[in-house]
Amino acid sequence: MVQKPNIEDLSGDKYKYGFVSDIEVETAPKGLNEDIIRLISSKKDEPDWLLERRLRAYRHWLTMVEPKWAKLTYEKLNYQDLFYYAAPKQKAKPKSLDEVNPEILKTYDKLGIPLKEQEILAGVVAVDAVLDSVSVATTYRSKLKEMGIIFCSISEAVKEHPELVKKYLGLVVPYSDNFFACLNSAVFTDGSFVYIPKGVKCPMELSTYFRINAQNTGQFERTLIVAEEGSYVSYLEGCTAPMRDENQLHAAIVEIVVLKDAEVKYSTVQNWYPGDSKGKGGVYNFVTKRALCKGENAKVSWTQVETGSAVTWKYPSCILAGNNSSGEFYSVAITNNFQQADTGTKMIHLGQNTTSRIISKGISAGFSNQTYRGLVKIAKGATGARNHSQCDSLLIGRTCGSHTVPYIENENKTAVLEHEATTSKISEEQLFYCRQRGLNEEQATQLIVSGFCKEVMQKLPMEFAVEAAKLINISLEGSVG
Amino acid sequence: MLKLPNDIIVKETDIPSLGALRQKGKAAFLSLPSLKDEAFKYTPVQNVLTDEMFQPSSCCNHFKECACEKNKLDFEAHCFFFCDGTLHEHFHLTEGMEALPLSEALKNHEAAGHINKFDATKHPFAALNLACLEQGLFLRIEKTPSKPIMFFYQAKQQGLKNIYNVILLEKGVSAEIVEIFEGQNEAYFTNVVNEIFVAKDASLKHYKLQNEGLSAAHIAFNRAEVKSNGCYESYVFQKGGKLSRHELEICLLQESASAFLNAAYKIKGDTLVDTTTNIAHLKPFTTSEQTIKGVIDENARGVFQGKICVAKNAVHTKGYQLHKALLLSDGASVDVKPELEIFADDVKCSHGATCGDLSKDELFYLRSRGICENKAREMLTNAFLKTVFEDISNPNIKNLFENF
Numbered sequence: 001m002v003q004k005p006n007i008e009d010l011s012g013d014k015y016k017y018g019f020v021s022d023i024e025v026e027t028a029p030k031g032l033n034e035d036i037i038r039l040i041s042s043k044k045d046e047p048d049w050l051l052e053r054r055l056r057a058y059r060h061w062l063t064m065v066e067p068k069w070a071k072l073t074y075e076k077l078n079y080q081d082l083f084y085y086a087a088p089k090q091k092a093k094p095k096s097l098d099e100v101n102p103e104i105l106k107t108y109d110k111l112g113i114p115l116k117e118q119e120i121l122a123g124v125v126a127v128d129a130v131l132d133s134v135s136v137a138t139t140y141r142s143k144l145k146e147m148g149i150i151f152c153s154i155s156e157a158v159k160e161h162p163e164l165v166k167k168y169l170g171l172v173v174p175y176s177d178n179f180f181a182c183l184n185s186a187v188f189t190d191g192s193f194v195y196i197p198k199g200v201k202c203p204m205e206l207s208t209y210f211r212i213n214a215q216n217t218g219q220f221e222r223t224l225i226v227a228e229e230g231s232y233v234s235y236l237e238g239c240t241a242p243m244r245d246e247n248q249l250h251a252a253i254v255e256i257v258v259l260k261d262a263e264v265k266y267s268t269v270q271n272w273y274p275g276d277s278k279g280k281g282g283v284y285n286f287v288t289k290r291a292l293c294k295g296e297n298a299k300v301s302w303t304q305v306e307t308g309s310a311v312t313w314k315y316p317s318c319i320l321a322g323n324n325s326s327g328e329f330y331s332v333a334i335t336n337n338f339q340q341a342d343t344g345t346k347m348i349h350l351g352q353n354t355t356s357r358i359i360s361k362g363i364s365a366g367f368s369n370q371t372y373r374g375l376v377k378i379a380k381g382a383t384g385a386r387n388h389s390q391c392d393s394l395l396i397g398r399t400c401g402s403h404t405v406p407y408i409e410n411e412n413k414t415a416v417l418e419h420e421a422t423t424s425k426i427s428e429e430q431l432f433y434c435r436q437r438g439l440n441e442e443q444a445t446q447l448i449v450s451g452f453c454k455e456v457m458q459k460l461p462m463e464f465a466v467e468a469a470k471l472i473n474i475s476l477e478g479s480v481g
Numbered sequence: 482m483l484k485l486p487n488d489i490i491v492k493e494t495d496i497p498s499l500g501a502l503r504q505k506g507k508a509a510f511l512s513l514p515s516l517k518d519e520a521f522k523y524t525p526v527q528n529v530l531t532d533e534m535f536q537p538s539s540c541c542n543h544f545k546e547c548a549c550e551k552n553k554l555d556f557e558a559h560c561f562f563f564c565d566g567t568l569h570e571h572f573h574l575t576e577g578m579e580a581l582p583l584s585e586a587l588k589n590h591e592a593a594g595h596i597n598k599f600d601a602t603k604h605p606f607a608a609l610n611l612a613c614l615e616q617g618l619f620l621r622i623e624k625t626p627s628k629p630i631m632f633f634y635q636a637k638q639q640g641l642k643n644i645y646n647v648i649l650l651e652k653g654v655s656a657e658i659v660e661i662f663e664g665q666n667e668a669y670f671t672n673v674v675n676e677i678f679v680a681k682d683a684s685l686k687h688y689k690l691q692n693e694g695l696s697a698a699h700i701a702f703n704r705a706e707v708k709s710n711g712c713y714e715s716y717v718f719q720k721g722g723k724l725s726r727h728e729l730e731i732c733l734l735q736e737s738a739s740a741f742l743n744a745a746y747k748i749k750g751d752t753l754v755d756t757t758t759n760i761a762h763l764k765p766f767t768t769s770e771q772t773i774k775g776v777i778d779e780n781a782r783g784v785f786q787g788k789i790c791v792a793k794n795a796v797h798t799k800g801y802q803l804h805k806a807l808l809l810s811d812g813a814s815v816d817v818k819p820e821l822e823i824f825a826d827d828v829k830c831s832h833g834a835t836c837g838d839l840s841k842d843e844l845f846y847l848r849s850r851g852i853c854e855n856k857a858r859e860m861l862t863n864a865f866l867k868t869v870f871e872d873i874s875n876p877n878i879k880n881l882f883e884n885f
Binding site: 069380393395396397398399400401402403404405406407408409410411412413414415416417418419420421422423424425 | 519523793794796806808809810811813814815816817818819820821822823824825826827828829830831832833834835836837838
């Protein structure tokens with residue numbers, strides 16, 4: 001019989017994005033205070049109103065305490081021991097990709113995002129790449145510009161489209177929203193800005209890759225998407241980080257504003273470094289994502305594949321304010337080794353005839369713990385609201401845990417709500433069936449898991465679906481047997 | 482109003498174990514829960530509890546009236562009466578049962594060993610109950626009784642009714658216990674703890690009918706420990722009180738232990754009914770099933786918080802939970818939190834929650850057969866709740882539920 005490898009031997013080393021790129025970085029001194037915030041702001045040449053907002057957020061943050069309600073245990077972070085600004089050294093703003101530091105391009109190449117090629121080849125994806133704190137390159141801008149679509153880094157947007165940024169930044173997630181969002185509002189460094197004008201259907205997938213490279217840095221990016229009346233956009237986000245023994249902090253905000261008849265699809269493949277097989281290192285992923293369906297018939301769909309991060313605290317939410325608006329949340333979360341994930345969604349129905357759908361698939365293996373935490377709230381005025389939630393969990397091995405904590409609050413009698421959740425392990429019969437047909441245990445498990453996740457994976461754009469499917473298999477390697 | 486532990490005055494006693502329990506309760510009571518406490522997130526106790534509710538209830542003399550309740554029963558039963566929180570001590574001891582007032586029982590060490598087997602700091606009202614410990618029944622059932630055991634709780638005056646019962650089922654015993662809570666429209670607060678021990682192969686059917694006065698608060702903490710092959714089965718129907726909470730904590734301590742909860746509530750006015758459950762599967766082959774149905778009318782509010790915990794290695798566990806609510810009016814609301822916490826892989830656990838109005842098709846069906854709307858609505862809501870009590874095996878008790 002073939003000796004099966006232990007869990008410890010595998011998994012941790014499977015993180016193929018764990019390399020460190022040798023790029024000279026410019027950092028602000030460690031620690032957090034008003035001077036650092038002023039420094040970040042001046043580095044980015046920001047207008048006074050933005051600095052004012054940052055300082056207001058920082059002062060408010062000082063009065064807040066870190067939330068403890070999530071089912072997560074992690075070493076308390078020392079917020080004074082982090083770099084809040086790290087940027088690749090560059091003399092002037094690059095005009096084309098040729099001027100970008102080749103080492104950076106190589107990094108993204110290794111990650112499977114050939115920025116350069118894309119400029120040449122007629123690709124289908126426009127990419128904004130964010131390294132540590134700064135957006136390094138955005139492709140396809142000119143082509144998008146012709147259609148009136150703005151796709152650039154948020155710091156550029158502040159300069160070039162201040163009226164839009166001023167109007168929408170902080171509209172969906174105000175600085176006082178929660179501890180991590182408040183921190184982000186004070187120190188956010190970069191991120192993507194997308195603006196789709198009225199009636200425009202964005203012809204390609206827009207995508208951002210986030211990468212933490214420098215040591216001891218926190219990454220605080222901020223994404224703002226505005227979809228005007230009748231527009232459509234599909235947006236992808238990918239994240240990776242090098243393998244380090246220390247825990248890295250990632251506290252991002254994503255805000256989406258969807259106006260009448262518009263639709264936004266937001267897909268994430270989150271593959272931050274999960275820590276090694278002993279639970280050492282890894283990224284702390286504390287993210288606030290929220291979409292506001294402001295107009296009638298607005299539609300938002302969140303799709304996420306969560307395989308990375310040592311600790312995940314993330315609840316992509318939809319505020320369904322416009323009548324007939326709809327929100328969707330599709331999630332696959334996989335935890336292995338000592339990963340912990342507390343993730344889910346919030347669907348807040350305010351408008352009439354609003355609908356929402358939640359499908360969450362959780363797979364825990366190794367010593368990991370996973371929690372689905374979701375809220376469905378039907379306000380008094382949300383006549384005819386409809387929600388269906390389904391949360392299924394799969395447990396692999398005897399040492400992991402899987403938890404489901406749904407909150408359902410209904411104040412309207414015409415609303416129809418359904419919630420279902422199941423937890424089980426892979427059934428012996430299914431395994432036996434596959435093994436009979438010549439698959440080994442690991443292959444059989446992979447097959448069953450991919451079937452389990454299929455409902456969600458189908459919602460991912462093509463480009464991501466293949467990568468995500470591979471990622472799931474890598475994440476689970478060594479967890480069987 | 483009593484908010485802090487300092488507000489509790491612990492009475493002196495010459496029974497050492499009673500004194501120790503009171504001190505322990507006081508130490509465990511940190512404060513009255515607020516909406517920030519996860520367990521009371523949807524139940525604003527501080528808005529309902531008033532000063533009068535914490536006044537000690539004077540022992541009244543209407544035992545005779547209370548005892549008349551027994552005559553209303555059309556079946557034989559062993560009866561215990563609590564009038565305004567005071568146990569009517571003149572009960573007859575019969576067939577294989579040991580029944581003592583709790584303070585009496587505490588003179589003996591064995592009874593003391595069966596009190597407060599839980600972490601009272603997590604249950605503020607149980608802690609408060611311990612700190613004010615005085616009234617209650619210690620009941621040991623050694624042989625299967627031939628008749629159901631009835632607990633009548635009557636409240637006629639304002640004030641605190643603090644009751645702590647300990648119920649022990651010995652090996653192989655099957656028993657039926659029915660609790661009936663009734664009260665006048667006074668500002669009183671019933672704070673009950675039932676600590677139940679189901680031994681190997683024993684089975685307890687625990688029934689509860691709650692129809693407290695509409696200005697009253699009712700908080701009941703029921704805790705059951707079930708040993709191997711033991712079974713705790715519970716039927717609860719709540720409809721009274723301004724605020725009422727039925728909390729059930731079950732520990733399935735040994736293999737093949739099982740627990741069943743069938744609860745219903747039918748509320749209107751400004752009533753709030755909270756059903757909170759926490760079922761811990763600690764060993765393999767344990768089973769639990771919960772079905773909770775609620776009908777909410779006018780400005781009433783229904784709350785359900787249910788938790789199924791499966792401990793590490795408690796494999797081959799089955800845990801099911803279902804909550805269904807019907808909202809009948811524009812002011813009605815419901816808050817539901819069905820929770821699963823699972824640390825073992827070979828389990829089958831599921832929960833479901835639905836809420837909505839009566840089905841238009843069903844209403845139409847009845848109306849097209851000449852039934853007026855109000856009648857049709859009543860028929861449908863009754864049918865909705867009836868299924869909860871369908872499995873009650875004792876026809877006399879089933880009758881009580883159906884005519885409640």
